[in-house]
Amino acid sequence: MNKIDTQIRKIKSSKSIGLMTHVVVGYPNLRANEQLIQALVLGGSDFVELQIPFSDPLADGPLIMQANEIALKQHVNVKDVFKLLNNCKKKYDTPFLLMGYFNSLYSFGVKRFCEEAKKNGASGLIIPDIPPEEEHQENFLYYCFKNDLYAIRVLSPASTSKRVKINLNYAKGFLYLVRGYGVTGSSIKMDKRLKTLASNLKKNSSLPLALGFGIAKSKDIDDVRDFADIVVVGSAIIDIIMNQGKRINFRFIEKYLRSLHL
Amino acid sequence: MFFSYKTKFDADESGHFGSFGGRYAPEMLIPTLVELENAYNKAKKDPAFEKEFFYLLKHYSGRPTPLYFAENLTKKFQGAKIYLKNEGLNLTGAHKITHCIGQALLAKKMGKKRLIAETGAGQHGVATATVAARFGFECVVYMGEEDVKRQRPNVFWMQQLGAKVISVTHGTKTLKDAVNAALKDWITNVKTSHYLLGSTVGPHPFPSINRDFQSIVGYEVKKQIKELEGRLPDYLVACTGGGSNSMGLFYRFLQDKSVKAIGVEAGGKGVHKYGGHAARFSGGKVGVVQGYKSYFLQDNYGNLIKTHSISAGLDYAGVGPQLAYLHEKKRVSFVSVTDKEVIKAYKLLVKTEGIIPALESAHAVAYAVKLAPTLPKDKIIVVNISGRGDKDIFIVAEALKDREWFEFLKDKVTNHK
Numbered sequence: 001m002n003k004i005d006t007q008i009r010k011i012k013s014s015k016s017i018g019l020m021t022h023v024v025v026g027y028p029n030l031r032a033n034e035q036l037i038q039a040l041v042l043g044g045s046d047f048v049e050l051q052i053p054f055s056d057p058l059a060d061g062p063l064i065m066q067a068n069e070i071a072l073k074q075h076v077n078v079k080d081v082f083k084l085l086n087n088c089k090k091k092y093d094t095p096f097l098l099m100g101y102f103n104s105l106y107s108f109g110v111k112r113f114c115e116e117a118k119k120n121g122a123s124g125l126i127i128p129d130i131p132p133e134e135e136h137q138e139n140f141l142y143y144c145f146k147n148d149l150y151a152i153r154v155l156s157p158a159s160t161s162k163r164v165k166i167n168l169n170y171a172k173g174f175l176y177l178v179r180g181y182g183v184t185g186s187s188i189k190m191d192k193r194l195k196t197l198a199s200n201l202k203k204n205s206s207l208p209l210a211l212g213f214g215i216a217k218s219k220d221i222d223d224v225r226d227f228a229d230i231v232v233v234g235s236a237i238i239d240i241i242m243n244q245g246k247r248i249n250f251r252f253i254e255k256y257l258r259s260l261h262l
Numbered sequence: 263m264f265f266s267y268k269t270k271f272d273a274d275e276s277g278h279f280g281s282f283g284g285r286y287a288p289e290m291l292i293p294t295l296v297e298l299e300n301a302y303n304k305a306k307k308d309p310a311f312e313k314e315f316f317y318l319l320k321h322y323s324g325r326p327t328p329l330y331f332a333e334n335l336t337k338k339f340q341g342a343k344i345y346l347k348n349e350g351l352n353l354t355g356a357h358k359i360t361h362c363i364g365q366a367l368l369a370k371k372m373g374k375k376r377l378i379a380e381t382g383a384g385q386h387g388v389a390t391a392t393v394a395a396r397f398g399f400e401c402v403v404y405m406g407e408e409d410v411k412r413q414r415p416n417v418f419w420m421q422q423l424g425a426k427v428i429s430v431t432h433g434t435k436t437l438k439d440a441v442n443a444a445l446k447d448w449i450t451n452v453k454t455s456h457y458l459l460g461s462t463v464g465p466h467p468f469p470s471i472n473r474d475f476q477s478i479v480g481y482e483v484k485k486q487i488k489e490l491e492g493r494l495p496d497y498l499v500a501c502t503g504g505g506s507n508s509m510g511l512f513y514r515f516l517q518d519k520s521v522k523a524i525g526v527e528a529g530g531k532g533v534h535k536y537g538g539h540a541a542r543f544s545g546g547k548v549g550v551v552q553g554y555k556s557y558f559l560q561d562n563y564g565n566l567i568k569t570h571s572i573s574a575g576l577d578y579a580g581v582g583p584q585l586a587y588l589h590e591k592k593r594v595s596f597v598s599v600t601d602k603e604v605i606k607a608y609k610l611l612v613k614t615e616g617i618i619p620a621l622e623s624a625h626a627v628a629y630a631v632k633l634a635p636t637l638p639k640d641k642i643i644v645v646n647i648s649g650r651g652d653k654d655i656f657i658v659a660e661a662l663k664d665r666e667w668f669e670f671l672k673d674k675v676t677n678h679k
Contacts, residue, residue: 055567056433056439056442056551056565058288058552058553059288059290059449069432069433072565077562103550103560104564106550106564107560107562107564108563108564128289129286129550130286131285131287131292133276137281154289155289156289156290158293159290159293160293160296163292178290182446182449183446183449188450
């Protein structure tokens with residue numbers, strides 16, 4: 001059984017909202033990543049996303065973009081991501097997902113990437129720029145399937161019913177629903193029709209919903225509590241680290257996550 | 263009808279040119295790309311759309327642009343006849359206005375109120391700001407910080423035209439980063455805004471839409487050269503950044519086997535210098551970035567690398583997917599010229615023909631004058647002068663180390679009120 005499913009069961013039985021947190025591998029640096037992940041797990045993360053740093057992160061706002069740039073300046077690459085993932089696998093039961101952009105996979109080789117991801121302990125992949133229509137060329141979903149990696153489908157308020165249908169055909173684990181129109185980061189406003197969209201998704205799929213983009217405070221979580229099974233906190237963590245400067249207070253991050261009152 | 267023209271090198275229904283192109287876009291953008299595709303497919307068959315497009319090209323932009331026999335240049339090199347397609351005579355000084363008019367008409371049809379654009383040299387930004395003023399759109403142009411610095415006059419004109427110019431400070435601070443910023447704005451404002459992408463790049467349907475609008479260039483050349491020479495040309499030469507002017511010139515000739523098409527990439531400081539050029543077909547690899555599959559200058563892990571060119575408009579890590587396909591099919595060949603050769607060619611064209619080319623277009627001239635002397639005198643080369651050089655006044659003056667210009671600038675700064 002995929003670890004993502006096990007975790008979802010656990011969340012459901014606890015009747016609280018699940019938490020997925022986000023790390024840009026190499027930000028602020030590889031060594032700090034290990035301590036950061038520990039803080040995230042202790043802070044209550046049910047899932048952790050490890051982002052492969054990339055030069056052109058299309059769906060990311062300024063904070064994550066800057067984190068990507070800082071990681072790339074230190075020459076952090078896919079191999080470092082796998083190494084970190086492997087260390088995490090040994091330490092935690094928490095499912096890890098790799099997030100990134102398709103060229104990082106394409107350049108490494110999609111088949112090889114999926115095999116390495118599995119081998120090093122990933123449970124799923126979140127790659128926003130590889131829609132199912134390109135499958136005939138890339139075999140991305142095929143290699144995810146072969147390696148028991150869940151290729152998380154990302155939907156947004158912009159998604160038409162046709163797009164929802166296409167994506168549901170391939171969805172596994174959970175659905176990632178973007179809270180509004182925009183890129184990652186706190187400036188994105190929650191869309192008015194989000195609740196309707198969420199209930200439509202629930203009607204058409206038994207998969208839990210992860211709500212993400214711009215979730216930073218308890219209030220943001222309360223806004224989606226009625227229909228979200230999981231919330232994703234990403235940029236907010238990077239924001240804390242950026243404001244802390246050189247010495248990162250990992251305890252503070254852990255406390256911050258606990259203060260979100262899931 | 264103009265828009266019903268097809269070739270065997272076109273995209274399939276899902277926007278693939280062979281294995282290139284496609285629509286590698288995040289889900290947030292796919293519905294709007296589908297909307298654009300549908301709007302375009304409908305407009306293509308609408309005679310009123312074609313009529314309005316052609317009306318504006320003729321009466322607003324000033325088409326057809328001349329195909330001019332460069333007699334002096336031809337004599338100088340004692341080889342093939344050189345013709346210049348002078349796109350610099352368009353409104354706003356370059357070919358870019360053509361796809362801006364076309365896309366503005368589509369945006370109007372889709373009920374959009376706001377135009378987003380990226381720009382490198384500023385030519386596409388100025389052209390977008392121009393159609394925004396003409397059609398009453400709000401307009402935002404993203405421009406890399408580096409380009410804002412080197413193409414200041416165009417920033418000024420965009421602002422005069424009512425556009426908001428946003429300097430992009432992320433990444434390499436050039437065209438590719440402006441594209442990213444524009445795409446992000448589009449993701450955020452997709453309901454009200456149209457992204458007026460400025461080249462034959464990006465996710466489907468952009469590469470095909472911009473090619474179709476720009477194909478007016480080759481369409482006119484075909485008529486004009488038949489009138490002047492009674493036959494087709496032997497060579498077409500155009501500079502290649504994203505591909506809008508080269509696809510524009512080549513497209514209507516792709517089915518004519520005797521016509522050779524050559525794209526000239528920016529060789530910058532030399533194609534062997536990592537990060538020192540923008541010659542995708544020399545130093546690039548196939549990848550998937552900014553919504554499409556093509557050749558990109560990238561590192562071993564798929565990150566786009568720094569590019570360099572004296573011309574901001576060619577300083578881009580990717581190339582249009584149809585050109586990648588035509589390269590693979592050996593229908594279009596690619597060469598590159600260095601910054602130094604470009605400056606030389608620029609000076610040459612100015613002095614021999616009295617035409618001031620944009621530095622982008624001077625790339626095409628630089629290659630054409632290498633090619634011409636190797637060919638017999640009865641051969642014909644058509645060179646696309648995609649834009650005029652007014653915008654490059656600061657760069658050229660600096661490259662030529664023009665003392666008087668420097669004094670003038672100093673004086674302007676001191677006496678600026």
